[in-house]
Amino acid sequence: MNKILMIEDDLELAEILTEFLEQYEFKVTTEDDPFKALSILKLEPFDAVILDLTLPGMDGLEVCEAIRARQNIPIIISSARSDVTDKINALELGADDYLPKPYDPRELVSRIHSVLRRYDAASAAASESACDFKLNESAMQISYKNRPLELTNAEYGILAHMIKKQGMVVSREDLIHNVAAINEDSSNKSIDVMMGRIRNKLGDKALIESIRGIGYKLLK
Structure with missing residues (x-):
């Protein structure tokens, strides 16, 4: 079962998405405080992050940058912000996908599966080539x-x-x-x-x- 961290301050939406994702065997942890979410990521392993951009106390783009600076984990932006600049900035800061709200939860499931497949393939390729380097x-x-x-x-x-x-x-x-x-x-x-x-x-x-x-x- 894949573990998902959802950083979302709309608790009603987070509850709806969590119930939907659990039908597809995702275990979802929801956090509306970006600072707590970053602390959770330090302590627990997750397979992907679903990240809103409009958060209290810290912009989602900053959260994206902070996650990417220390972890190689799929990040899917889930945001009502429609400015193309936000999308470009998010992708350049390391987000893997950008899903504008509102959307069908089935599309979110599809996007999660897609990024997980890409990361699994990259991980397998990296493992195969790990022996290329020898560090003494x-x-x-x-x-x-x-x-x-x-x-x-x-x-x-x-x-x-x-x-x-x-x-x-x-x-x-x-x-x-x-x-x-x-x-x-x-x-x-x-x-x-x-x-x-x-x-x-x-x-x-x-x-x-x-x-x-x-x-x-x-x-x-």
Whole structure:
């Protein structure tokens, strides 16, 4: 049974959707407070998030960005906001789908199944290619497809951190704070430059996906 976190402040709508989704064997947890919802995501595993944009105390776009910065989880926006700018911003911040209200709950079920299939396929592909990287932390050495990479200390730190978070979005701030060889005063631009060098040394620029406005994701 897939677990869904629904972040929605319209409690009547949330109840209707929850009852409908449970007919399709989804277990739904509903939270109308975005701050509590983010805390719940830290403590419990979920398979997908259904996210409203108009929330008390924190805009849904900010919630989307916060989720995507630390988790690789399907996010479906469910919103009455019809401005195309909101849709574009949500997708660029990492949302997987955008469903404008009102909608037929059957369409929501279909969208959930669709994003779960995509994530399952991506996860399987990542698992198959996980052996492409070999990380030797004691020697500070990374090999890709049995080829040792010649990396600076900062480049090694970045790639090692991304290997450990393979398939997850890693923000530039995360790299600055967690890679010892990177100065905490480093700019986002310097991170982008180092990432470009890493891509060149891997020989496959598509391995590291740029997530606009947030950071990067190691796909393989």
